[in-house]
Amino acid sequence: MDFGDRKIIHVDMDAFYASVEQHDNPELRGKPLAVGGGLYGVVAAASYEARKFGVRSAMPGKLALEKCPHLIVVKPKFQRYKEISQQIRSIFHEYTDLVEPLSLDEAYLDVTENKKNIESANDIAREIRRKIFEQTGLTASAGISVNKFLAKVASDYNKPNGQKTIHPTQVLEFMDDLPIEKFYGIGKVTANRMHELHIFKGSDLKKKTLEELISLFGKSGNYYYNVVRGIHNSEVKPHRIQKSVAVEETFWENLLDEEAVFEQLKIISEELDTRLGKKKIRGKTLTLKIKYKDFTQYTRSTTWDGYFNNAEDFWLTAKKLWQLRPFDKPVRLLGLSLSNLNTHAKKQVSVQLKIPFKD
Template sequence: MNKLSRKIIHIDMDAFYASVEQRDNPELRGKPVAVGGSRARGVVAAASYEARKFGVHSALASKIAAQRCPQLVFVKPRFDVYSAVSRQIREIFYSYTDLVEPLSLDEAYLDVTENKIGMPSASIIAKEIKKRILEETGLTASAGVSFNKFLAKLASDMNKPDGFTLITPDMAEELVANLAIEKFYGIGKVTAAKMKSMGITTGADLRERTEEELVRHFGKVGRYYYHIAQAQDERAVQPHRIRKSIGSEHTFEVDLTEEEDMLAQLERLAQEVAQDMARLNAEAKTVTLKIKYFDFTLNTRSKTFLSCISSADAVLTVARDLLRTPQLPQFPVRLLGISVSSLFYQQDKQEGYQLTLEF
């Protein structure tokens, strides 16, 4: 199949967690809402669009969020509800194609090159999916349509919220050339800063570098950077990916020295790991904490149980215990990560129950 003939849709729910909370609680509608954390401690997991106007966003420390937006309303996450809504949305996807690759509870790729309703237009399918999501869940989604995953993902982010963007083959190269390097999906803050130090500020600048040069500076991922600079992405939508572990980690701009700050970051990481487990209908027996110190020394600590865990609270409880075992980190911490392994997928698991942890 000609790569340019593929029809890929990327659906991204708008401020998903916060929108669910506003849907279910009319008193929150129109107000700045932060899901996760509290006014005193913790980390924001998601923010409504009303909150984003004040510079509140996910991964922001709750104390800073409250300073930026004094009227901010903090809401405790309800991952069971978000997972249920996500499954409802996914059923809509499956009514059009079996080639669905979820990225998280609130976004997914769909390959509709060949689809169940025999519709040749991916744009019409995307708009119909958006309409059904709104009718069946009361929530809005943004959709991007293109001939590869990179461009579809890029398109879905261009006109949020409730957006729709189509990137055709004749639009792609110029659009990518004019794109600021920090807007590229897959290029984070650290990599963007390194690229800027090399004089790479736009897609056009990135396109001028050879594949060998990018691999030399960035490793294997340099090949990916080289191809997306040409608006090329041959990755297929992968509906069935069995993972052996699930994890999330974060490198801090300022090294952490206080236990309170470390615990706040662990809360955020535990939420992200639990979210991925819910998306994959998975449970885990092993929790691993990763700590990287200011001097890049790496330390990992693990705990394995006889029964499975899956909730954010359970993962956080174990990670918090591991952080303090045998003692709190004695040096500044530049990175924290949580991963879970010894996974059991719901469809394969014959018996078992979620372990309730008391410490």
């Protein structure tokens, strides 16, 4: 099979938020560290030292402390993470303008044609990782292959501070041997279902026909059928139009009364308005997101005939949406998102998480 001549790199920073904290505070180096968490929060990132105890991102802070009683918990400093992320992206753009950021700490690069005319994508990835370390003191891992799916999977292979290349001649053999749970886009629930169907690695998945996979997994079946054969034609998209804009906050201490909820909704409304104002974006649909102490989640939306105009509109509407559901348990997260925008939106959802669930 001909996989074409594309050269795609996926760069992923190693335990980014935690590594920044350890870099900025030498006393934290070599110690189990969680960014976010505590008794009532959620872990945003965990150092590799903490991961040895089973601490992971998106884990309730209380559970993280049970797994690692001597865990050090620090509040996130997102302005600092954003500052370093911009330094890293500047390095990417020394090689190519085809850079598609996925978050503050990872991005795809298409280096098929690059600014330095370096033939080997492997060499480019090695140079980029070296420059990142020299300029920020942080390590990154990279995956290199012929498409985004393979590059993403490869970047996780030699973490931390490593890289892996999947050459076109190795693609089919690599996919045959790849455990199902390592497939990008297959989560724990789907992996467990595949295991029940005796699908444990790529070669097992490849035995299923397209019709069987669509019958079992719906539209995702088409994706599974293609990627297991090394087919993933999505291009690196440096400019993506936003489909929605959202602000969420996970609280260090659960909100126990309605007055506190309204106060936080006002802050979130103002933050959402600021973000929209910078980009001159307006929208017609506002969605309120609530996550409770027990991790149950609730959303409610309303759509206006015209556009929402300001933070006051967001706040008053959010309060009305809030009152559609009884306040019967503590709240750990609130979020507001605006969609149905005055843009020709296609794919990207931009979310500014105060404590994003990121590995």
